[in-house]
Amino acid sequence: MADTGAQTEAGASAFTTFIESQPGASGGVSHHHALALQVQYDLQYQHDWTAIKLHTHSGTSTSSGAGLLPRPLLSGLPAHHVYIHPDEQADILKQGLTEKDVSVEEEWVLPTHLRERWTLRRFAEVFDAIEEAPPEREAQRGPTERKSYQRTRKRGKRLLMAVVNDDSTIVYYIIHDGIVKPRQN
């Protein structure tokens, strides 16, 4: 990531231009920040996420003040559902609704690189630093929703772990805090 600037002369790639355009990106960014930007780019252009935001500070009231997050996190609104709890899936079917009738939830995203090694302690630190849902955006949810499904469950803490490989492949895994039964797809 360090030499992304070198490409600019010979016509910058779309991704390089994207990084340059980010606020605070000029003059080099940290490794973690660059990783987050790469994931952000993928989410925005590959997966059509909206309202993507980079978080560097913890918003939890429990941790003393707004501490620095262990590493930058992203939040955003997916184009489709990333996760619906199995109980809710069953509920939706019972009510004769489809998953389209459920409002899409904002998700946390944790950018990581495949060659990193994580520990339980570090996962716990990340989860302890976040709220269940990312901080509320300005209310801009469209009033278009038809017959919508009322969520019955408390949303647990979860995040989407983005694992970046050297060939810029990014895979996404949902991590739940605690024991959460699997979905029956």
Next chain:
Amino acid sequence: MEASLGSPVPTLPFPISRTSYAVERYFLFSAETITWLRREHHILGVLVGTLAQVPQQNVFLGLPLQLQPEEARLLVEQGLAFIVDDFQWHRKTYDEMTKEEKKAYKASLRQEGEALARASTQKSQKASEQAFRRRAQQQSQDGDRASRTDSYSTTEILDADNEEAGDSLFSPTTPETVSPLCPPSRTSLTHMTSYSVTPTSSYQLLPTPPTTSRLDLPTIKHSSYALFRHLHNENYFLSPGLRFGCQFLVYPGDPLRFHSHFLAMSADWDEEIDLLDLVGGGRLGTGVKKSWLIGGLSESENKDRGIGNPGVGEEVRTFCIEWGGM
């Protein structure tokens, strides 16, 4: 399951036999204890006994039941069981046994064999008598259809023969040839020999080991045991997870009725986890409608519960990983 609620509770604490050669293994030999544990304490273990003639058998296994070290330790910690060194206990008890006791035991085995042989002969005789009675009835009914009766009776006799052959498979006497016209001779009862009984366990011979002979708790990796106990306390059933490349398969109920929910792995709080393992586990788990669970003993400072008492103030953190589908 509910129907058998009245089944007996074994005398507590019951012995768990330990054998240790290359690895320590923990066995239970009493079917009564095993069913009780499964029903009341969610302890599954693995049945490992094969038939002596089919040592490569790998389905429909029977006694004994091998316990995972975590299971053995949990049972001991809960005061339900204690661990006995099987080899030492047997050698010691056999050495102390008197000649008379050995003789009495051999006699009891012989009596058992005779009773079995008697029962088996009676059963096969009853079966062939019934077959002959049926044939006689048939002959009187179908007197006019002579040609067909002949073929009927032949099959009937064959059936009777087969039945007898099946029952007397283990009988030392060769089955007599049955002539189609006269019933089998009753002489077999008189010159009957006994079956030789091979006991499958020694608990009739040996007294229950005294609880004073108990051994130490199984030594298990701390994080592994903590995760096992945590999930067990949450009323999950755990079985070994090698088939799915994990430590434990975690079932929400008895595995005979439920699919497992999680593929569980334990790790120390600061043990490094390769992200490729996490990705592989998550992908495999989601492919079989399960979730990959990683957990261990928390060592974070904000632990405000009682410290020093093992197992009480310990907090286990778990994380479940599923494929994101994008």
